[in-house]
Amino acid sequence: MKVSIPTPLLSYTQKSEVEASGASLAEMMHDLDRQFPGIRFRTIDEQDRLRPHVRFFVNGKQVFDLTQPLRETDAVAIVQALSGG
Amino acid sequence: MTHHGEKPASETMPSSDRGMVILVATRKGAWLYHGDARRENWRVDGPHFLGHAIHHLVLDPRDRRTLLAAAKTGHLGPTVFRSTDFGRSWQEAARPPAFAKAPEGGGRAVDHTFWLTPGHAREPDTWYAGTSPQGLFRSEDGGQTWDPFSHINDDAQYRAWMGTVQDGTPDGPKLHSIIVDPRDPAHLYFGMSGGGVHESLDGGKTFAPLVKGLEVVEGFDVADPAFHDPHCLRMCPTDPDRLYQQNHCGIYRLDRPSDTWRRIGKAMPKEVGDIGFPMVVHPRNAQVAWVFPMDGQSVWPRVSPDGKPAAYVTRDGGETWQRLAAGLPATQAWWTVKRQAMGADAADPVGLYFGTTGGELWMSRDEGAQWSCLARHLPEIYAVEVAAT
Numbered sequence: 001m002k003v004s005i006p007t008p009l010l011s012y013t014q015k016s017e018v019e020a021s022g023a024s025l026a027e028m029m030h031d032l033d034r035q036f037p038g039i040r041f042r043t044i045d046e047q048d049r050l051r052p053h054v055r056f057f058v059n060g061k062q063v064f065d066l067t068q069p070l071r072e073t074d075a076v077a078i079v080q081a082l083s084g085g
Numbered sequence: 086m087t088h089h090g091e092k093p094a095s096e097t098m099p100s101s102d103r104g105m106v107i108l109v110a111t112r113k114g115a116w117l118y119h120g121d122a123r124r125e126n127w128r129v130d131g132p133h134f135l136g137h138a139i140h141h142l143v144l145d146p147r148d149r150r151t152l153l154a155a156a157k158t159g160h161l162g163p164t165v166f167r168s169t170d171f172g173r174s175w176q177e178a179a180r181p182p183a184f185a186k187a188p189e190g191g192g193r194a195v196d197h198t199f200w201l202t203p204g205h206a207r208e209p210d211t212w213y214a215g216t217s218p219q220g221l222f223r224s225e226d227g228g229q230t231w232d233p234f235s236h237i238n239d240d241a242q243y244r245a246w247m248g249t250v251q252d253g254t255p256d257g258p259k260l261h262s263i264i265v266d267p268r269d270p271a272h273l274y275f276g277m278s279g280g281g282v283h284e285s286l287d288g289g290k291t292f293a294p295l296v297k298g299l300e301v302v303e304g305f306d307v308a309d310p311a312f313h314d315p316h317c318l319r320m321c322p323t324d325p326d327r328l329y330q331q332n333h334c335g336i337y338r339l340d341r342p343s344d345t346w347r348r349i350g351k352a353m354p355k356e357v358g359d360i361g362f363p364m365v366v367h368p369r370n371a372q373v374a375w376v377f378p379m380d381g382q383s384v385w386p387r388v389s390p391d392g393k394p395a396a397y398v399t400r401d402g403g404e405t406w407q408r409l410a411a412g413l414p415a416t417q418a419w420w421t422v423k424r425q426a427m428g429a430d431a432a433d434p435v436g437l438y439f440g441t442t443g444g445e446l447w448m449s450r451d452e453g454a455q456w457s458c459l460a461r462h463l464p465e466i467y468a469v470e471v472a473a474t
Contacts, residue, residue, distance in 0.1 A: 010161055038177045042161040045194035046183035076259040080160045 001070060003032065004077035009043070012036040020076075025056060026066040029075065041080065055079040105430055106171070106474050107438055108152070109446060111463035115154055115170055124436055124450050127459060134173050141425060143201045144472040145227075147209050153228045155198035155214070163197045165214070167228045171474075180230040182214045182222040184238060193218055193238075200425070202263040205270030215260030215383035218275050219247045221289075225424070235289035246280045246310045254278050261424065262318035266325050274328070276318050281310030282330070298346035300334040317364040317424040324371035325374070329403075331364040331376055331458075338403050349403025353378070357390050357397070357408075363427035367435060374400045375409075375429075375453060377422040377439060388419045394426075396437070396453050412456035413447070420445070425468035440466025 003020045013036050018034065022028035026048070033040035041043045043054045048066060050056070057065045057077040058070065070076070107118040107127075116131030133139075137156040145151040150169050157163040158403025165178040177340040184193045195216045204223075214222040214231060223234035237243040250257060259278050266272035271288035274295070282299070283292040294310040305312040314333035326341040336350030336359045350359025360381025367373035375398050380386045389395070395410035420443035427439040437449045444463035449456045 008158060037179060038164065039182060041183070042164065045162060046186055047190070047192045047194050048186070049194065051160075051162050082160060 001028070001072050001074050001076060003028065004075070004079075006078055006080040008080050009078065011037055012039040012042075021072070022070060024066065024070055025058070025063060025068045025076070028067070028070055053081045055081055094449070097195045100347045104381055104474055105432075105436070106144065106472050107446070107448075107459075108142040108144060108468075108470040108472065109440055109460075109463065109466060110154070110425075110468035110470075111440075111444070111464040111466050112138050112144040112351065114322070115139040115142050115172075116460075116463065118446070118459065122217065122432075124430070124448070129460070130172060132164070132469050133175070139467065140199045141196055141201045141468045141470075143203065143470055144474075145203050145212075146472065147203060147206055149472070149474060151227060153201050153212065155201055155421050157197045163195050163216075165198060165201075165228055165231070176229075178224075178229055180232075182216055182220065182231040185233055193220070195220060198222075199259045200261040202265065205265050206267065207210035208270055211266070211270075213263040213273075215275060217257035217259045218250055219258050219260040219262055219280060221263070221275065223289075227308060235285070236293060237283075237292055243280075246294075247277060248279060248311055252279055255420075264318060264320045264328075266320070267322070274318060274320070276315035276330075277310075278316065278333075279311060279314045281313035282315050283310075295344060296346075297344050298339075298348070299330075299332060300338060300348065302334065316362045319364045319366045319374070321366050322368050329364050329366055331361050333360070333381075335359045336361075336364070336376055336403065347403075349399070350376075352399075352404060353397065353406050354408075357395075357419065361422075362424035363422050363439070364424075365427050365429050365437065368429060368431040369433075370400075373398065373400050373452075374403070375427070375437060377427055379421040383431060388421050392417050392419050394418050394420065394422075394441075395454075398437075398453055405458055409449075409453035410455075411454060412449075419443075423467055425470075426466050428469050428471045430471045431473065432456060436470050436471070438471050440469040442466065 009059045104122045105120040109116040114132035114135040118127045120127045141155045152168040154166045165182040166175040168175045200215035202213040210227045221234045222231045222232045262276040262422045264274040273285040281296045284295045285292045296313045301312040317331045328339045330337040335348045337346040338349045339346045353359040361378045364463045365375040380390045397406045421442040422439045428451040435452045446460040
């Protein structure tokens with residue numbers, strides 16, 4: 001599936017859209033981390049919680065649960081909700 | 086491996102040029118100031134990791150080439166970067182400090198790595214890290230992978246002493262001042278804000294509080310480590326039995342084997358007080374130490390007292406203190422110096438360096454007798470380390 005990468009994570013992927021696979025959001029993030037080591041821990045903490053300001057969208061709809069099932073045809077977007085000074 | 090903040094080779098220092106390096110960690114990136122051995126000419130290299138909060142940037146004194154940087158951004162989780170070429174390239178830790186996964190949920194997550202300490206000289210790839218919320222971690226491969234260290238991260242008693250995130254400093258409770266005894270790698274100290282001073286004699290298998298003699302805020306139980314707030318601990322290189330401490334409630338000294346701290350800050354001028362964050366010790370004389378007081382009255386403004394910044398030195402183990410303000414702003418300077426943001430080199434006379442919350446880097450080539458400003462307009466400075474290259 002296609003995964004859209006936000007600007008703060010481009011140092012890992014070098015491009016704003018990458019391919020990843022997995023039957024759930026959690027599996028997809030493990031696949032992303034396999035391809036781009038370190039990217040998962042910057043977005044998901046050691047208790048498997050999304051970090052503050054990190055949001056996932058699947059086919060345009062916001063998803064909060066990493067167990068969310070995914071299909072190969074889904075479009076996933078990782079978004080960083082920027083705030084602060 | 087990813088290569089964050091990669092710098093073009095033309096901006097880096099040839100390794101043959103021996104001198105000093107000042108490692109400046111800020112709220113929005115890191116800078117390296119390369120100086121000659123005379124400490125007269127400085128060349129800036131940075132920013133590295135622009136936009137990252139860098140809480141600590143430390144050069145390994147055992148090889149004089151490995152740099153570790155504790156980094157996070159406002160939106161990305163915490164990590165550690167490593168360089169072996171003075172920042173020309175950086176590699177991210179494969180496994181940064183992280184708490185163990187709690188099987189029942191609700192476990193803690195590292196917000197940021199706050200403190201980095203190189204391990205003992207006989208353990209060349211060992212590093213320690215302290216985090217916020219408070220956790221103790223160790224790497225045995227030069228900072229590439231990190232594991233929780235000792236029992237304290239998940240120990241019920243230690244968790245009670247650590248308190249919640251609301252019990253710590255405004256930007257999160259911190260484990261800091263990890264000290265390794267140069268005579269014995271199994272002898273360790275650390276401090277927690279809040280949570281007290283702790284010591285291990287068995288390589289971290291067990292830790293025990295070391296808070297006797299320290300004061301706490303009026304009305305709290307002095308016997309409970311939870312109410313103790315050490316800001317910075319330092320061990321004297323030439324006398325590892327002597328520790329100095331800047332605490333939330335004064336300046337202290339401890340001479341082992343005694344387990345009772347003595348408040349040496351009572352000899353400070355009353356109008357300045359003995360509250361502050363950093364503590365610096367002389368590399369060769371255990372009687373000499375420096376502090377940088379701040380206003381800890383009323384609502385804790387955490388600025389220089391009366392807007393007049395000054396370091397203070399003791400040359401007699403804390404019996405007397407002298408003000409060192411020549412060259413610093415005489416008035417209307419409302420910054421302060423954080424606990425990691427002041428350090429000394431090993432030259433003779435000793436050079437002192439500090440960074441301010443207002444983004445200025447100051448130095449003295451004569452042990453604080455005269456200060457000069459090395460850099461202005463940096464982001465808020467979190468840490469300043471000085472090392473021979």
